[in-house]
Amino acid sequence: MDKPMNRIKEVLEERGIKQTWLAEKLDKSFCIVNAYVCNRRQPSLEVLFEIAKILNIDPKDLIASRTK
Numbered sequence: 001m002d003k004p005m006n007r008i009k010e011v012l013e014e015r016g017i018k019q020t021w022l023a024e025k026l027d028k029s030f031c032i033v034n035a036y037v038c039n040r041r042q043p044s045l046e047v048l049f050e051i052a053k054i055l056n057i058d059p060k061d062l063i064a065s066r067t068k
Helices: 010-014 019-026 030-037 047-053
Strands: none
Touching: 010 019, 010 030, 010 047, 019 030, 019 047
């Protein structure tokens, strides 16, 4: 199944940000944030925009291009 992959993990690693910190900022459990980061679960658009806002990044930069 070809599901969209997000780049949350790469962005967090590039910036040296811990998943626990992001989970706290989102007011979500570490397990849910870890599922987003590991692409086991995709965040809703609302959550994706919230993550982008917290990380001060364009939401498009959190979505992996399929043409790589």
